Amino acid sequence: MPFLELDALSKHYGPVKAVDDVSLSVEQGEFISLLGPSGCGKTTTLQMIAGFVDATAGRIRLQGRDITHAPANTRGLGIVFQSYALFPHMTVADNVAFGLEMQKVDRAERARRVEQALALVHLDAHAGRYPRELSGGQRQRVALARAIVIRPPLLLLDEPLSNLDAKLREAMQFELRTIQQQVGTTTIMVTHDQAEAFSVSDRVVVMQSGRITQIDTPYEVYEHPASEFISRFVGKTNLLPPATANGPQRHIRPEKLTLKPAGQGRSDATVVDRFFLGSQWLYHLESPLGPMVVVQVNDGSPAHAPGTVVALDWDDATLRTLPEGSR
């Protein structure tokens, strides 16, 4: 029996199918990401699990219990909101203690667990502060502590890192994953950021127009996307002409292409532009196969200047064909 099971879950607003026939099984301790562009139904799905949106059809089962229409305040789930949703008129410690107070945990035990949760997110020194006195990253961690202190069976994260700046976001990704592994809570995260989904999740659920289009490990989603849409959503891709007259389209990722001296590859190409990304060079090339994007590791050797003629080469094993009509 799966830990959490979504069974043909749907949410319709009039004729609009915000979530359409979503089925998903989550194992205990798993970290799952719902990934997709805005409006794909990922947030609505999360809100149905949380109990803030009532499902039109389908079932939600948690540990075998049907919670499809259970009120939100009886589900006992830990939720981290995009806006953090901290209680502005309470101190950090009171914010974290709120859930325990609702569970009527006695005062001494409450204080002990609040302290523990704040230590876990490295905020023990800020217990007496008010949310407005904290930085974005600190608020984020208070929200996380408040959600996990009640020891929920399931942790729901709604775009938890989208309000942080890039550097902090990356640091928090790792911290989030570390904390999740320490406490072992089954987690579902909603995000539109593929890098975020890939770096922390065990499995990624790709959603598009209210439906699930792929469920796989991050590596598989990137290497074997189920459609051209997914392929482009999770990374850059180059289209190669079919090998045979009626053959399928072939795709290759920019980092799988290599640049060689002119005439020594499968096709010559001219460098149109190059972008320095620090650890990598990003080239835009023009070739008889069409426009190409290539990413090369910055290994210290000089970059190819625009106008240079080079040769493209690749390993056939890295070519991907996508199912017909998979857009």
Next chain:
Amino acid sequence: MPRNGSFAILFNTLVVMFMLAPLVIVCLVAFTPENTLSLPGWNWSLRWFRKVFEHPDFVTSFINSLWLATVSASIAVGLAVPASLAITRGNFPGRQALEGLFLSPLVIPHLVLGVALLQMFARIGATGSFVWLSLAHVVVITPYAMRLLIAAMTGYDRSVEHAALSLGASRLTVFRRITLPMILPGVSGGWLLCFINSFDEVTMSIFITAPSTITLPVKMYMYATESIDPMMAAVSALVVGLTAATALLLDRIYGLDRVLVGQR
């Protein structure tokens, strides 16, 4: 905080002076020993203050006004909180119409309301009733509370309430522990505004107060139509003094910023 330019400081000083000047003058006049409305020269006197307390009906009307303002402001806020909650977050047909209805007393002249209520009170035998007078005031002052509360509630992040719900709080607990404290500046500001408007109301009250329920502004108005002497100034000075004292006290205990703006 950005520093103000000298022009801004000058402008603000002028505005404040313009607003305070009549109050200062009326307070000065209250201390005159003369029989006419004149500024006291070198001689200051408390005779007009003494005269106020020789008129027990002034004291009674002052107490009437205090009670009336307290009761009607509390009822008005009690109505305005659920009404503005429904209007700002509900999604039901007639929401706009309801908001318009609640705010409509703002555009009806108090004179018209006074005449209409006078006839109604006479017909239902409510003349001289403190309860009906309070209800009439509630009608007139509720829009002020509504305006402040709607402003306090728009842009309010509902996910904070969702967070409390998800942590196991009942709807009542969410309101008591989360919603109410967050809109408290709107509630207290709204109450204060209602209180002031009720205390200050004269146009409508002239028609619907009876000798037993007469309010201070009505009493003052009636007195002033008969005789102009510095006792009016003394009454005004007393009200100004009392208001200032209340404001100071509130600021000491809570901080006015916190009550009206929501900063701590």
